[in-house]
Each structure stands twice: as structure tokens, then as C-alpha cells.
Amino acid sequence: QVELAESGGGSVQAGGSLTLSCAASRVIFTSNFLGWFRQAPGKEREFVAAIRWAGGRTYYANSVKDRFAISRDNANNTVYLQMNSLKPEDTAVYYCAARTSGELLQTLPRYYTIWGQGTQVTVSS
Numbered sequence: 001q002v003e004l005a006e007s008g009g010g011s012v013q014a015g016g017s018l019t020l021s022c023a024a025s026r027v028i029f030t031s032n033f034l035g036w037f038r039q040a041p042g043k044e045r046e047f048v049a050a051i052r053w054a055g056g057r058t059y060y061a062n063s064v065k066d067r068f069a070i071s072r073d074n075a076n077n078t079v080y081l082q083m084n085s086l087k088p089e090d091t092a093v094y095y096c097a098a099r100t101s102g103e104l105l106q107t108l109p110r111y112y113t114i115w116g117q118g119t120q121v122t123v124s125s
Contacts, residue, residue: 004096009119020081022096033099034079038092047107086123093118
């Protein structure tokens with residue numbers, strides 16, 4: 001059973017936009033946080049954004065603040081990542097992940113226990 005499934009990746013020129021979607025099974029929506037991470041070739045997986053499921057508060061890495069927006073659609077069990085003003089350094093595989101315990105935001109991947117398969121985003125200059 002796939003619990004998280006990302007879609008929406010692709011190739012775009014610098015300055016362009018993409019919207020990623022993360023379709024979640026209903027059980028995921030009992031998670032405390034849904035987050036987006038990314039991993040570029042040769043680099044560690046890094047935090048991008050997260051949304052607290054109760055209340056909807058959002059959090060962002062400094063590198064994407066004011067360019068990316070995370071949101072949720074309760075009716076469709078989906079979390080989105082709207083990415084604007086994309087830069088070549090945003091190129092990476094983007095992953096959706098769920099943090100199912102703990103009340104504090106965590107930005108390290110090891111605190112997220114359920115992961116999607118990832119979707120590639122490529123930004124050309």
C-alpha cells in the first residue's frame with residue numbers, strides 16, 4: 001500500500017514555476033507534520049518545508065522562503081508544494097514525508113518515518 005505518492009516534477013527554466021503534489025492515504029492525515037525534503041546528487045537530503053496538520057502552520061528552509069509555499073487539501077488528502085522563481089540550485093529529487101509522533105517541528109529526515117518515492121525537479125539556467 002502506497003501511503004505517500006509525489007507527482008508534478010519536471011524540467012523548467014530558471015525563474016519558472018512548478019507545483020508538486022503529495023497524495024496521502026487517510027491514515028497519514030493523523031500525522032503531526034507533512035514535510036517536503038530534497039536531495040541533490042552527491043548531497044544529503046535536506047528540509048524544504050513542512051505543514052503542521054493540526055492548525056496548518058507552515059515552516060520553510062531559509063533557502064526557499066518567499067519562493068515556495070506548502071499547502072494542504074483536506075478533501076483530497078493532498079499536500080502541495082508551489083515552487084516559484086526556481087533556480088538551478090533547486091534541482092533535486094523532492095520527497096514528501098510524514099512525521100507521525102512528536103509535537104515539535106523537526107527538520108532532520110530521521111524524524112520522518114513515512115516517505116514517498118520522490119519526484120525529479122530539474123531547473124536549467
